[in-house]
Amino acid sequence: MCGIVGYIGNKKATPILINGLLSLEYRGYDSAGIAVIENNEICVLKDKGRVANLRKIPEIDTLESSIGIAHTRWATHGKPSKENSHPHLDNSKQFAVVHNGIIENYNELKEFLCSKGYKFLSQTDTEVIPNLIHYYYTNGISDDDKFLRAVKSAIDDLKGSYAIEVISNLYPDRVIVVRKDSPLVIGTSKEENFISSDIPAILSYTKNFYLLDDYEYAVVYNDHIQFFDNSLIEHSKAIKSIEWDATAAEKNGYEDYMLKEIYEQPNSIRETIGTRFKLGEKCCFDDIDINKEYLKTVNKIYIVACGTAMHAGLVGKVAIEKLCNIPTGVDIASEFRYRNPIIDENTLCIFISQSGETADTIAALKLAKEKKAKTIAISNVIGSSITRVADYTIYTHAGPEIAVASTKAYTSQIILLVILAMYFAENLESCKKDVLDNLKVDILDLPSKIEAVLNEINGIKEFANKIYTEKDMYFLGRGNDYYVAMEGSLKLKEISYIHSEAYASGELKHGPIALIENDVTVIGILTDSNLVDKSISNIQEVVSRGAKTLVITNQRLTNNNFDFIINVPETNNLISPVLSVIPLQLLAYYISKNKGLDVDKPRNLAKSVTVE
Ligand code: M6R
Numbered sequence: 001m002c003g004i005v006g007y008i009g010n011k012k013a014t015p016i017l018i019n020g021l022l023s024l025e026y027r028g029y030d031s032a033g034i035a036v037i038e039n040n041e042i043c044v045l046k047d048k049g050r051v052a053n054l055r056k057i058p059e060i061d062t063l064e065s066s067i068g069i070a071h072t073r074w075a076t077h078g079k080p081s082k083e084n085s086h087p088h089l090d091n092s093k094q095f096a097v098v099h100n101g102i103i104e105n106y107n108e109l110k111e112f113l114c115s116k117g118y119k120f121l122s123q124t125d126t127e128v129i130p131n132l133i134h135y136y137y138t139n140g141i142s143d144d145d146k147f148l149r150a151v152k153s154a155i156d157d158l159k160g161s162y163a164i165e166v167i168s169n170l171y172p173d174r175v176i177v178v179r180k181d182s183p184l185v186i187g188t189s190k191e192e193n194f195i196s197s198d199i200p201a202i203l204s205y206t207k208n209f210y211l212l213d214d215y216e217y218a219v220v221y222n223d224h225i226q227f228f229d230n231s232l233i234e235h236s237k238a239i240k241s242i243e244w245d246a247t248a249a250e251k252n253g254y255e256d257y258m259l260k261e262i263y264e265q266p267n268s269i270r271e272t273i274g275t276r277f278k279l280g281e282k283c284c285f286d287d288i289d290i291n292k293e294y295l296k297t298v299n300k301i302y303i304v305a306c307g308t309a310m311h312a313g314l315v316g317k318v319a320i321e322k323l324c325n326i327p328t329g330v331d332i333a334s335e336f337r338y339r340n341p342i343i344d345e346n347t348l349c350i351f352i353s354q355s356g357e358t359a360d361t362i363a364a365l366k367l368a369k370e371k372k373a374k375t376i377a378i379s380n381v382i383g384s385s386i387t388r389v390a391d392y393t394i395y396t397h398a399g400p401e402i403a404v405a406s407t408k409a410y411t412s413q414i415i416l417l418v419i420l421a422m423y424f425a426e427n428l429e430s431c432k433k434d435v436l437d438n439l440k441v442d443i444l445d446l447p448s449k450i451e452a453v454l455n456e457i458n459g460i461k462e463f464a465n466k467i468y469t470e471k472d473m474y475f476l477g478r479g480n481d482y483y484v485a486m487e488g489s490l491k492l493k494e495i496s497y498i499h500s501e502a503y504a505s506g507e508l509k510h511g512p513i514a515l516i517e518n519d520v521t522v523i524g525i526l527t528d529s530n531l532v533d534k535s536i537s538n539i540q541e542v543v544s545r546g547a548k549t550l551v552i553t554n555q556r557l558t559n560n561n562f563d564f565i566i567n568v569p570e571t572n573n574l575i576s577p578v579l580s581v582i583p584l585q586l587l588a589y590y591i592s593k594n595k596g597l598d599v600d601k602p603r604n605l606a607k608s609v610t611v612e
Helices: 013-027 051-055 058-062 106-115 128-137 146-156 257-263 265-273 292-297 307-324 359-370 385-389 408-428 433-454 458-467 480-496 505-510 532-543 577-594
Strands: 003-008 031-038 041-048 067-073 095-103 160-168 171-180 185-189 192-196 208-211 217-220 225-228 300-305 328-332 347-353 374-379 392-395 472-477 499-504 521-526 548-553 564-567
Touching: 003 013, 003 095, 003 160, 003 171, 013 031, 013 051, 013 058, 013 067, 013 192, 031 051, 031 095, 041 051, 041 058, 041 095, 067 095, 067 160, 067 171, 095 128, 106 128, 128 146, 128 160, 146 160, 146 171, 146 217, 257 265, 257 577, 265 408, 265 433, 265 577, 292 408, 300 307, 300 359, 307 328, 307 347, 307 408, 307 480, 347 359, 347 408, 359 374, 359 385, 374 385, 374 408, 385 392, 408 433, 408 577, 433 577, 458 564, 458 577, 472 480, 472 505, 472 532, 480 499, 480 521, 480 577, 499 505, 505 532, 521 532, 521 577, 532 548, 548 577
Parallel strands: 300 328, 300 347, 347 374, 374 392, 472 499, 472 521, 521 548, 548 564
Antiparallel strands: 003 067, 003 192, 031 041, 031 067, 095 160, 160 171, 171 217, 185 192, 185 208, 217 225
16 A cells, blocks of 8 residues: 655656656555655645646646655545645654555654644654654754664654655755565666665666665665665665566556456466476476475465455365365465464465565464464565565566456466465375376466457446446355355456455355345356356346346356356366456456446555555
8 A cells, every 4th residue: 555656866856756656556546745855945746636636736847856755645544635645744844754554653653742842734644754753863863874863763663564765855865765564675777766665666767676674774875775774784785686577567558457457367377387387297386495295294274365365365275175185274364363373383374465565464474484384475576575574485477467456466376376286286196197187288278268258258248238337246156166256246346336245156045145136136157067057056046036147157058047148168177267257357347447437446445455
């Protein structure tokens, strides 16, 4: 949540800051602002609303400064308003701060500062930070590195999470940054340095990055950067070169990122498969040191994640249990971290996070490590926070996912989990070779089958036209189809704001069927040949009660009275969600478009949930 950008170099800062904010807007879009040092004073321009509003402020084009910090906000403390927008200044207007995260003890700090005569102009937690810096700067800090020491003293008082940038007109040649539990990267180039919440936002300027660690400080000048640990002892830091293509994070002619990302799925799945297996060969994970001896000791696996990533985990659980015969539980990270899960050195924990920055997932991972479990992170973002905490990381390689609604990351997460399950099974010899060989053939066939689904979208568009004004919808399925129903329902509510629920078909009679009345829309997913007859009976029960039905299936359905049927190609049931979810992604997309909504930036949501 919230995106921060910074620049110091030999060019005008404002256009670079604005470009960065536009790329980071998916992280929060309640308000946006910048601070630069102009004629020895800090100049702050900010406003409620999108970055587009900020651009309309007339003074923005007059700024000449080549140092600045910027912020796009997802409100936590204080409603979206100009006053609550970042950057925030201290009372003397000598220090400007942007902040991503939450300061949990800000009330206490505010009381302290008020008792010292400081005034507050906003309802934010952030405003305590510039004032604390000013307080320490003017109260007893020695002259050596006074700016850095004042920042460090202020940071020492904070409880919570933060990625922070600070500038001061007293030190117009540097930006100080520090982070804890919120992402921050520094891109470096000749005579200019860039700061950002994520790599893609500044990838068009440089491919060389420093990934800041928790409690690590950087003092960024135009031609060099100093790094300090939490005791302010200077150290050197290695550059990480990123090979991503900057154009991968652009729309390439698609109306929205979400549509582009849906259409990228044949390729993202190819990238996820990568070199992890070939036909006739065993699966290979060079990135993890997990061997047969260790796997034999594992008596339980937990898969932990949030939202869509958790839905991918549910599909992964089915594959691991079936192929490896290891009991596997799936937990929502925010529940897992507080429920005192039973974990020991015989537990393997897998954490899935597209962004690698989700606060609850990272906290759950830290808990599992404390309890001595071995941990694997599955992430899409190279060098993201989760990858630096887990024992091992496996990347999905789905390419940058910009739309808030996750699509290609979900299908890549599923495929990665299934390949991981095959790898475990091969090590454990827990599954017949021909079963795994057939599954490999089916996985390799997926990209062309996805293309086939994407070439037949008229039915989905037609159904979206028919139902986009509905208030409620229900999704039904059994087994993996239930998990796809959950994902379809989440996609719909996220971007169309239509209330929807997913139910396991067998649960219908235990309550939800009371909601079914004439003309209500029910979407059934039927891809498991073993369960199809039972699922058909459940959908017939809603048809009898007047429901309008869309069925997504890879089965030949005869003698049915469903209103719409979307066929998807047949495949192994362990991976069928990768095909059956695509019509649901498109359905949510076209309903949202029909309603004239902002598909990529749905209200109240942010791509990266870096606060609890
Ligand atoms: O980056 P993560 O995978 O950790 O994000 C988890 C969820 O916040 C995310 O999947 C969310 O549910 C998406 N907006 C779903 O489309």
